[in-house]
Amino acid sequence: MEAKRNKIRHLSWLYVIIAAMVMSLIVGCSNSDSVTKNVVAQSEKTNNNKKSSAIKGDTRTVKDAYGEVEVPTQASRIVVLDIGALDNLLEMGITPVGAPSILKIGDPYPAYLKGTKGIENIGSVNEPNLERIHALKPDLILGNKDTHDAIHVQLKQIAPTVFVETLGVTWKENLQLHAEAVNKQNQGTQLLRTYQDRIDKLKSGLAGKKAKQISLIRPREDKIQVYLKETFAGTVMNDAGIARPASQQGDGFSKDITEEQITDLDGDLILWFNREPDAFDKLSNRPLWSTLQAVQQHAVQPVDWEYWMSGLGIQAVNKIIDDLNRFLIH
Amino acid sequence: MNSKWGHKLTGLAILLSLTLLMFFFSILFGIAQISWESISKAIYSFDGSREQLIIRTVRFPRAMIAVFVGSSMAVAGCMMQALTRNALAGPELFGINYGAALTSVIASFILGTTSLQLFAGSSIIGAAVAGSLVFLLSSTGRQPLTSMKLVLAGSTLNLLFASLTQGILILHEQSLDTLRFWLAGSLTGRSMDLFFQIMPILLIGLICSLLMGRQLNIMNLEKEVAQGLGQQLRGTRIVCILIIVLLTGGAVALAGPIGFIGLAVPHIARLLIGNNYVWIVPYTAVLGALLLLIADIGARFVLPHQEVPVGIVTAFFGAPFLMVLAQRKGGMK
């Protein structure tokens, strides 16, 4: 009897709790319903606003990694989510309102990029701060699908987004899409043409000389990374017809090797970059390292990781060509 | 000497020669092709060719590290099992591996130092701290922890240390690769200077542990008997703990947290020769070296033209061992 009453009392407990939970759920659901409605309403509103102020120009349609996007004819507040877009936009004379640091929030932008003053830091490339992006009230966001797929939904509610497929190897397509997104197609094409001219010049400069194989490596704490053809710098060297050592012919991004494969690193010129301070010393102290031809001929050059390794845009490309000219022609 | 001695010595000799063979294989096989002749040439008529350099500066040191780390981890596990009278003890289950890793990370990122002495020192301190934490848990208080709880406490500490390591790496914005470097043990790319600094420590630890066989036996007598010898045993315990700290701290500083050698090997040794620690310790030392050599050779061939950290191999094959052990001894308290 007692037990039964007890049970009933406990049961009433259950109802209170369930009721509370169901209530909170209902609140949650109704909110989220209103969320979508709100967002739709908002975006309609902003569209209307734009249409009403159509004197400035209508929207244009751009095709990106997700399909067609309506972007403002002349976007004025652009947020970029990677260094490639930052690089390309700056080259086309546009200063974005927000851009991320490569690694750590608040880190300075790469030194080779000029005119970054006044750009708001929005976090790291991997985890940009969505609230900061929103606070900047952008009218266009440039990102890439490979890194920012998970937050695409939220970003496109903040502003129209133009996403490139991936970074690095596709830098030419990316430049064109970026140019299209900011309505500077001609300038984009022009930049690529200039690039082609510079590559041709480099090629003809190399034509008279003995072909040099360039080895591209990143010494790290626990391994050595070999940069292959499908890297940013790899594409530029490929375009210039620069030969790579036999072990670096493969497709793909990079290959990890251990210290017994140091001999595979050899070439007529070894270019290296990294972010770890002591890793190169560790490699160069290895007895095998000094058997390399390039080492014996003092043809080992450190290059700036900011554009050789983390570069993704046209300015980085041009810096790489500068370096190649310096190393190979002069 | 009676025939039992003979059998056991023969067994040890067989294991030693197997280890030697694996040592040889470890030098012979790998991504870079090495011929038989160049091994003997590298020893007797070194001419500085690449092949011989690989043998002398890469493969040979690597095999040496495998031997020392394997032995040290295994013997440390053996000592821990004897000391705690717990079949499930081992550096990987007692938080010592990741404790050492954590202090190394603290030393290199917070103090910003890269000096080898400090690196090795901090790793040994970390091992000591984590080890003493577990031992404290196991022996103090009104109710000391049962063996099973001890394992749980240890692996929880492991998780805590791994999380703290990850946290430090996040706040210092290291790339994700760096984490893998710290938390997966590997024998490649290890600095030779560090090896030469740490080898004596490991050597001292190993020699001392070989001399401890009798004391370990006494410690594993019936509890009552052992307790009667309490005063004498305290000294033994302290020496044991010192040896364990030296062995694990040194091994982790050298190769990172390589798991399951310390847990599994003493059991295999016990399977082979029974419960006499005078024999278990040397068997464990040789078997530890042998198994880590084999795992390290395996790590070179899991992926084509690329190596995986040897810690992955030992965890993948060592963890089921723990399962089997738990199956048999799980009910033990």
Place this chain on the structure above:
Amino acid sequence: MIIFRRTALFYIAVILILLNILLFFLNIAIGDRYIPVNEVFKVLLGREGVESNFIILELRLPRVLTGFLAGCGLALAGTILQVITRNPLASPGVIGINSGAAAAVVAIMVFVPSFSMKGLPWIAFGGAFAAATIIYIFSWRKGGMDSPARMLLMGISLSAMTGALITYLLTVGNIFRVSQASIWMAGSLYGRTWEHVWPLLPWILILFLLLLSLTRRLDMFLLDGQSALGLGLRVETWRMLFILISVGLAGSAVSMVGTIGFVGLMAPHIAMYLVGHRSLIRLPISALIGGLIVMMADLVGRTGFAPFEVPAGLITAIIGAPYMIYLLLKPRVL
């Protein structure tokens, strides 16, 4: 006496609900930019045209809801496991269910990049199910489990193996995929959207309701083994069903938030301490506590180390590990 207990229970429930609501609002109000509470109310009540509409409705609300739901799921799963194994140290993390789910999800993320978010709970469920099956096969004997400790050891070994497997996957995967998978694995609530809330909600809600309707069966496991056996031969069937439910709860939570550890251990404990063994009451209380822990961890991780964001999973591990050791030190556990 009973009346006293009732009021005590009532207050505990009310306080927990209030705490949850408080944390919920704090999570919504505090962030890169502080949003005044009255503005939060306005937005939540559906007022349009408020500045922070987007930040609240699209960024902070789905994030806090995902965290809450995942916390509930993990806590419920932990409660079930602690009851059916009669082992206060059991939890989805400790017995390897989380790592099974994680390995499956990482494999999918690395090898099938185009896989939709909506399908992830199923993948995680598969992985968690596989892990649970292995543990079940190895640690249960005929007529029940003879050693709860064995199961925990199985869990530790399984976690070590899946850990090795995950490291291997990360070694062979494409660089972008790998960094995405690593971020997910850390147990972060960064960038959670309604796309995470909606797939998670039915799993947690339906299984929770199902559980509530089965509490009488669950309580059966509180009896000692022989009496439970006396209740009929179907004990084993019920045990399997309850394990399935907890796999579903933990798996779906892990698939959406990554590995957030120790919630499934702490919440059921605190709940038992507060309201006792009866599952009917312990389950909802434990869910509330689980939600609370994850929301709190996310708030601390987000704001405590600004501008860095520390994943909620790290915070729960750093709190939870000492808690586990404290539990181990208590007599009469295990």
